[in-house]
Amino acid sequence: MDKMKVAIVGKVHQKGLEFLKDNEFEVLEVSNFDDQILKNELKFVDGILLRTTKLSKSVLSHCTNLKIISRHGVGYDNVDIDYLNRNKIALGITSTSNAVSVAEHVMSFFIYLTKNLSLSDSLVKKGDFERKSELPNFFELFEKKVLIVGFGRIGKEVAKRCQGFDMKVYVFDSFLDSNIIKKYNCIPIDKNEGLALADFVTVHLPLNDKTKNFISKTELDLMKKNSVIVNTSRGGIVDENSLYEALNSKLIKGAGMDVFETEPPSSNHPFFNLDNILLTPHNAALTLECRERMSLEASENIAYYLKDMSKLNKDNLVNKSFLKD
Numbered sequence: 001m002d003k004m005k006v007a008i009v010g011k012v013h014q015k016g017l018e019f020l021k022d023n024e025f026e027v028l029e030v031s032n033f034d035d036q037i038l039k040n041e042l043k044f045v046d047g048i049l050l051r052t053t054k055l056s057k058s059v060l061s062h063c064t065n066l067k068i069i070s071r072h073g074v075g076y077d078n079v080d081i082d083y084l085n086r087n088k089i090a091l092g093i094t095s096t097s098n099a100v101s102v103a104e105h106v107m108s109f110f111i112y113l114t115k116n117l118s119l120s121d122s123l124v125k126k127g128d129f130e131r132k133s134e135l136p137n138f139f140e141l142f143e144k145k146v147l148i149v150g151f152g153r154i155g156k157e158v159a160k161r162c163q164g165f166d167m168k169v170y171v172f173d174s175f176l177d178s179n180i181i182k183k184y185n186c187i188p189i190d191k192n193e194g195l196a197l198a199d200f201v202t203v204h205l206p207l208n209d210k211t212k213n214f215i216s217k218t219e220l221d222l223m224k225k226n227s228v229i230v231n232t233s234r235g236g237i238v239d240e241n242s243l244y245e246a247l248n249s250k251l252i253k254g255a256g257m258d259v260f261e262t263e264p265p266s267s268n269h270p271f272f273n274l275d276n277i278l279l280t281p282h283n284a285a286l287t288l289e290c291r292e293r294m295s296l297e298a299s300e301n302i303a304y305y306l307k308d309m310s311k312l313n314k315d316n317l318v319n320k321s322f323l324k325d
Contacts, residue, residue: 216239
């Protein structure tokens, strides 16, 4: 009997590949993401483990044997979900793997942006140690107010860490009952009210038609002058033009952006001219530990869906309601 075939589209940690091979799958590693190459390479695979490459309807329509796509992460805006639903192809995510890593990245943004770490570092290295009193004010996290927009696994991990700094944690999540938010010792709040009182705002939403430009000029105008906003979810949720204007005019203190509307951003992106924004290359979830976990969990989604549904974490199936007969 021929082995079932799984394509790995994009580089992942070896742990996931080893798991698939140990479970008798034929593994195909794909590193050329041209549409025509993808159509040829993916034609007969049973499953796809997908990094960030876009899989369009045109490509997917050539995947005649495909039963599941498993995302190496939680976002899936690079997949035509409507096509998968219509054709009863499962979409899996790694819902339990990246929360800790991303939450730590958020806290790193908070600390870096409020402690003026780059300026302090530069001062010492230039031999200007005694000029420390000339540095701009920097701030504590202690008893500051943070608004977490979106309270899934990552939002909950951020809340836990903020509470460790004795911050006051507010949550806006229109899909959650307020009692669930209170269960985590957080305060449910309206979006605009939360933006107006927050010293820190961190966004944890999927990108879709409803969340595109979810934070725009209207929302940024509500924020306090010394506030910081962080986006580690998806580019486009925070409107980049509006954020640039808010930072350039010092309407808010600073921002941390791990994600961009177009990735990689253009070489002349206006953010690059600002000194009050910290940018990272969509790597909040790419700690070594997290890469291992995501690679393994994405591989387990495929293996268990195809061979042993009893072991599958059903919460990882995004479109399970479309898979029923």
